[in-house]
Amino acid sequence: MQSPRPILSMKRPKTPSAPPPSTPPTPQHRQSFTKLINPISSKRRNILQNPQPLPSAAAAIEWKPLKINKSELYLPLTFPTGQTFRWRNTGPLQYTGPIGPHLVSLKQLEGDDVGYFCHFTDSDETARINLFDFLNMGISLNEIWSVFKASDERFAELAMYLEGARVLRQDPLECLIQFICSSNNNIQRITKMVDFISSKGKFLGNVGGFDFFEFPTLDKLASVSEAELREAGFGYRAKYIVGTVAALQSKPGGGMEWLASLRKSDLQGAITGLSTLPGVGPKVAACVALFSLDQHHAIPVDTHVWQIATRYLIPELAGTTLTPRVCSRVADAFVSKYGKYAGWAQTLLFISELPSQKSILPSSLWNTVEKSEIKLQIEVHEIQETKENRRSKKKKNDS
């Protein structure tokens, strides 16, 4: 079973009969989503639970070789693992999503390669360049992982099972808004919210039953009110988004340029800058820095990473709370262990903690469960022991 399932409620109603595999943008598609959070009809639910086989036309896609090994890019460990909430699983080992104005599908091919396909485009060359950029192709996963493996036995072991977990290079605005949505939230709802925002952008087409949109411009975002976002189920994050958009717009020289300039800043500068935006704390800032600002040693410290850190890196901090200061100590510990690409190492370690990956890891590497299981085993053992004791005592008494 694939791990995070596509969120169905995001799909617009459609007829149960097989839709065309991919639908180019037409005016009728421009009708915007209504509320994101609305009850799904039972009919639609069925579609979700029994996804129809991909339309035969999908097989007709002519994949162009990316010429990249699985060890450099394995899609299921790169797209549905919390870096982006904009891509959809549109087939076996196949993912589709927007890259700027382009709509791209990627598929793991036979023969250890990944294929790509740019939908509805007449500037394939531009799309390809943007794709390479988005995939961070300038960085060799094998090269940087070999360093991690050499210095960390546990990483080496995890890496055998989780090859090809690559860090993407997303658009900064897109990344920022997504991670503001992610605070104190779960993947399913984050995806719904991101989808709502995205639907304000230019429609790019439909693939595998999913609508895709270019991410809305800053101006377009500014036209969305806090009330509308609350209505759509954003909760208190509605205020953050409106506030952040306003803050960006007020930057002299432009918000987009300001964000882009953080790519040339050092990590601390980027984090400090991002943290001035409402709804952006240490975690969100680090995510944006790592996933969109070329800050390869940014460490998003969430509860999972915190667990890893107190288990392997700085056990002396176990039991304390995750304050900003502790947060940066954790980040420092990762950087001193893994070096300038520490964020890429953290990504693999984080993925290894995801429940969805447990099935592909040997149980000896399940940390989170391991602990509770051991505890459970001890408890069971103790109970059996006491039973044993009682029994033997009883025997003694009886005799």
Next chain:
DNA sequence: GGGAGACCTAGTAA
């Protein structure tokens, strides 16, 4: 500086 609550919501465990 660190600690405690509140903050929206949906889903699930008691």
Next chain:
DNA sequence: ATTACTAGGTCTC
């Protein structure tokens, strides 16, 4: 059927 808690945190005291 209610209640409590949690989920890739942040803000305010």
